[in-house]
Amino acid sequence: MRSVAVVGAGQAGIVLSAALLRAGWRVTLHSDRTAQEYLDSGGRPTACLFGDQVEYEAELGLERWPEAPRPGRIRLDVHTDDGRAAFTVDAPLRKPALAVDQRLKFAHGLRELARRGAAVVTGSVDADDLDALAARHDLVVVTVGSRAFPELFPRDDARSVHTTAQRALFMVNVRGYDLAAHPRYRDILFTFVPGTAEVFWIPFWDKDAGESRAVTVEAVPGGRADRFGGVTSAAEGLAVLREVVADLLPGHLDFLAPVTPTSPVTWLKGSVVPVVRRPVAVLPSGRHVLGLGDAVVLNDPIAGQGANNATRMARFFADRLAGYDGTAEQLRSWFDEFWETGRRTNDFSNGLLAPLRPFQRDVLLAAAHHPSIGEELWEGFNDPPTVFPWFFDEAAAREFLARRRVRRWDLARYRLDVASRLWAGRVFRRPAPA
Numbered sequence: 001m002r003s004v005a006v007v008g009a010g011q012a013g014i015v016l017s018a019a020l021l022r023a024g025w026r027v028t029l030h031s032d033r034t035a036q037e038y039l040d041s042g043g044r045p046t047a048c049l050f051g052d053q054v055e056y057e058a059e060l061g062l063e064r065w066p067e068a069p070r071p072g073r074i075r076l077d078v079h080t081d082d083g084r085a086a087f088t089v090d091a092p093l094r095k096p097a098l099a100v101d102q103r104l105k106f107a108h109g110l111r112e113l114a115r116r117g118a119a120v121v122t123g124s125v126d127a128d129d130l131d132a133l134a135a136r137h138d139l140v141v142v143t144v145g146s147r148a149f150p151e152l153f154p155r156d157d158a159r160s161v162h163t164t165a166q167r168a169l170f171m172v173n174v175r176g177y178d179l180a181a182h183p184r185y186r187d188i189l190f191t192f193v194p195g196t197a198e199v200f201w202i203p204f205w206d207k208d209a210g211e212s213r214a215v216t217v218e219a220v221p222g223g224r225a226d227r228f229g230g231v232t233s234a235a236e237g238l239a240v241l242r243e244v245v246a247d248l249l250p251g252h253l254d255f256l257a258p259v260t261p262t263s264p265v266t267w268l269k270g271s272v273v274p275v276v277r278r279p280v281a282v283l284p285s286g287r288h289v290l291g292l293g294d295a296v297v298l299n300d301p302i303a304g305q306g307a308n309n310a311t312r313m314a315r316f317f318a319d320r321l322a323g324y325d326g327t328a329e330q331l332r333s334w335f336d337e338f339w340e341t342g343r344r345t346n347d348f349s350n351g352l353l354a355p356l357r358p359f360q361r362d363v364l365l366a367a368a369h370h371p372s373i374g375e376e377l378w379e380g381f382n383d384p385p386t387v388f389p390w391f392f393d394e395a396a397a398r399e400f401l402a403r404r405r406v407r408r409w410d411l412a413r414y415r416l417d418v419a420s421r422l423w424a425g426r427v428f429r430r431p432a433p434a
Contacts, residue, residue, distance in 0.1 A: 001026045002324075005133040007125050008144035009033070011047065011102075012293025012310035014109035016141060017118055018060040019318035027118040028137070030125050032144075035107040039207065043234075043266040044102040046171060046214040047307040048188070048202050050382035051095025056315055062109060063098070068205035070096035073187040074378045078364065080422065081193065083250050087418050089367040091374025095382065097188065099214060101207040102307075127152065127283075134287035139324065141317075143310070145294040146277070153277035153291045159343070165271035166300055166353045167198075167218040170228035172237050173266040174259040175209045182255045185213060193248050194356050197225035198302060209262035215241065218302050221271075224248065228269050234261035237269065272300050274353075276346065279335040280328045288328040292317065296335075297342070299349040304381055309345045313338065341385050348384040351392050359394040365414040366406045373404060 002025050006013045009031035017029045033041065049057065054070075057063045076089040114120045125133070127149060134140045142149060179186055189201040197219045204214040219225035225244050231237040238261055245252050261267060277296040282288050293310035316338050324330065356364075367374035380387035390400035401411075 002138045003028070003136070004139045004141060004321075005030065005137045007130070007133075007140065007142045008148075008293070008295070009038075009106055009110055009120075010143060010293065010310070011105075011307040012143040012295075012314050013141075014062065014106060014113070015057065015060065015311050016143065016292060016314035016318055017113050018062055018109070018116075019314060020321065021113065021116055021118055022060065023318065023322060025321075027113070028121060029110070029113055029118050030121045030123070030133075031110060032122070032124050033106075034122050035110040038103050038107040038110070041103055041265075043171070043173065043263075043268050045268065045301060045306065046099055046200075046202050046204060046216055046304075047102055047105075048097055048099035048304050049307055049311065050097050050304070051093065052382055053308050053311040054096065054098045056311060062105075062112065064108060065098075065100050065104070065205055067210070068098060068100055069203035069211055070098055071187040071203045072096050074190065074374075074381075075184060075187065076190040076192065076364070079191060079193045079249060081196065083248055084422060085251065086422060087365060087368045087414075089364055089374045089377070091367060091371040091378055093378050093382070094375065097381075099202050100205045103207050104205070124148075130289055131283045131285050131287060134283060134285070134289060138326065139321070140289040142281075142289050142291050142295050143293045145298065146275075149281075149295070152281045152289075153279070153296050156276045156278050159276035159339070159346070160274070161346070161350050162274045162353075165221065165273050167271065167302065168221050168226045168228065169216065169218060169268070169270055169272065169301065170231065170237060170241070171214060171216040171268045172234055172241065173204060173206050173209070173212050173214050173262040174238065174256075175206070175212045175262050176259045177213065177255055178258070185255060191249050191252065193225075196220055196223050197244070197248060198352075199245075199249065199252075200304075206262045206266065208266070212262050213259075216301065217241065217244065218300075219244075231267075231269055234264050234267040237261075237267045272298060274298060274300050274346070274350065280331045282328065288331070290317070290331050297346065299346060300353055302352045303345075303349040303384075305345050305349050305384070308381075309342070312342065312345075316342075344384040344388055347392065348380055348387065357394070359397045360391060362411050362414075363391060363397055363401065365411065365418070366401055366404070369410075369414060370404065370406065373401075373406075
């Protein structure tokens, strides 16, 4: 029986361990926290999984929250700088999504893997420990980010686009809203003010509150929504969120008015520098380790690809490791194979960070009138290669729309309709109270 040491009990580590256990490997999972310590920890990123990844977790027996909300649609509201909704894309997902508190997921994963026979070892692992693990196992896989091993996996400049964070991030989980009064929040809601901020309202299963909503703000640094830097608590963050919404998205204030944080710790702020790292590290002894998940591919969360990509990577390598010949060269070759399509996850995330281009606006306008186009667009969150090249290349976008019988005069009519409604809204808007 071949043996593997997996360092890190996050999304990639738990999924890979479950898959390799099923394939007959002897698995040792190294976690810096016990299951109870995960449950007692602070808030973690929202980590909404989309269709194929939800199904793979269920196939591995890792999904145990039948009561959690499973949104089946995404609604995107594109707003103007003065807070008015320009247009809406409301379309179904091909398969339901699922966002479960990672504290619950990782605690359950540790206990379930131990029950199935994995050796779960609690404690920190440093660079020196990796050599000892590599000497005792057929393979060592590192799934924790670069903070744990900052020099282990060097940046791959050819595959990395950014050197600085593109968004300032804030997230808070809330409860106390009334879905009957605000039905548009039943499924996933995106509210974009292009060039300023993106706000995501995600149905969420919280450790303490059960069904709730995770609200994430992606603010352009230095812009009107970049106000969360001084926040020190969930209550402060929610107050700033209301201020931002009042300024940029006033139509959402009624939803936020009664809500409270699900707990004092279910909030986050910070930023992410997207990066791709070299996937195989050679240790001082000459032995090697493989990196997966955030250890080697880290994206801004704007496209919700962190946990999804970690799951795809774990699945890809688990499916191939039966043929592992023990060499670093084979692992690099497999990563290159993964990258042939996996790079589209990065392209998708980086593309959404960039300013909206006119032809992309036309695709969104077409989707606002044809839900089938919106459905194809939303499939990109589940399977990013499906939106290439047509959402990121102008000629391909024109061909895509033409095949769906969206003509140039249709687009002209859609643009005119938006302009007319915005003009009417400006002219006939009620005066502000004295």
